[in-house]
Amino acid sequence: MGRKPAGKTLKHALLERLMHYYYYVTEKKAKNDGDAVSSQEIGSFLTMDDTLVRKDLAAIGVRGYPRVGFKAEEVKDAIRNVLGFDHTYKAVIVGAGRMGGALASYTDFSNYGLRVVAAFDLDPNKHGIFIGSTSVQSMENLEPVIEQHNVRLAILTVPAEPAQAIAERLVKAGVQAIWNFAPVTLTLPGDVVVRHEHISVGLAELAYHLKTAQEERLDPDEADASPADTA
Amino acid sequence: MGRKPAGKTLKHALLERLMHYYYYVTEKKAKNDGDAVSSQEIGSFLTMDDTLVRKDLAAIGVRGYPRVGFKAEEVKDAIRNVLGFDHTYKAVIVGAGRMGGALASYTDFSNYGLRVVAAFDLDPNKHGIFIGSTSVQSMENLEPVIEQHNVRLAILTVPAEPAQAIAERLVKAGVQAIWNFAPVTLTLPGDVVVRHEHISVGLAELAYHLKTAQEERLDPDEADASPADTA
């Protein structure tokens, strides 16, 4: 499973919160709404404790100013820095379906350093068409392109069935991180970073909350009952 | 902010784990790979403790069989049941861009009870085109359609700028849950369920891990140093 890094690695939840701070500060700057933010301001916007905001910012080395707050610019820079937005990450997209196309065209990603250098699809009918600004190639070229461009990141937007096999091929060719949109859980060596973007999880969660809200409306006093059917 | 439900509501992390279990059992059944699963088997596949798996399943009312494990079918049914996959959730999509199109065409969602009844876009040029199996309508029809179909769920795939205003319009028209793909954090009344699908968070996280891995390779002994620049 590869050795664990020495406890330095920032945790998922923290990274996610940092992104929320980043959005907030960026929007604030766009609105020209002063150049200082207080931890309380961020906290109440995101409905979280202001102490946690201060801790998080301290963890990435941002210092605040008593009586003033944090400089928006400094917060932004520190997050960019820690998350590596100023590096450029070359990536390939495998799977030129609608999701692949949507991601390839998402220009916003370039703000975060992503540069899609090639796209591939199993289906020969797709070869030559453009998604984003790259044309789709045959899977035969996968390994040569990855090696030539020294690509370390792959975006996987194929159907469930071929996903595992393609992921293994990507890793063998040198890819170190996979952003997986296929609805399967990939099994890969421990030193490969995998992010499962199981989009249905979001849907399931919303559906669950809708259902729960409705049931509470129907019988408000059952709110404490076991979630399983009583039958 | 609306009253808090009485502690019954399942937590985000648990729901996410349930989905992973669901994928696993579903794939296992597809492979015709026996009809019992042990907590250990699931745990080692997902690299998590088997006790947690048992706790989670207990929490949704599934009982295992000593010496056997859990019946795959029962696990699947319980999860479907708790997450409400057998309900049908009518939804509208607002924003017929690429992401909207990709989601509208994602037939997999029907497994989870989603039924897209209409799609809207601000751009008149898009009106009449099809995404998935629904044609795109003018935003003028938003409120009437929501009311007529009694829609409670909206998928928001518009750009950042109009997102907040449209979300408010949706809520006013009766929508109770919003699945937000716009890269902004929406501010809405506390009884509206919002799921922010900030796709860039995934990218940021991968980029961060890639960067960290690379730095460790460059100077393996600095692995404990402060994440902030030393300069």
Added chain:
DNA sequence: TAGATTGTTAATCGATTAACAATC
């Protein structure tokens, strides 16, 4: 039966929050 696996209580761990002193 013996042995594997569940179910559950108790112990541990980590993350969040509360309290408050330090700072400008």
Added chain:
DNA sequence: TAGATTGTTAATCGATTAACAATC
């Protein structure tokens, strides 16, 4: 200065894991 806000230590809370008895 007085007062607002940070920075940090200590207390709390909740989630995960360890241990082990119950079960078939």
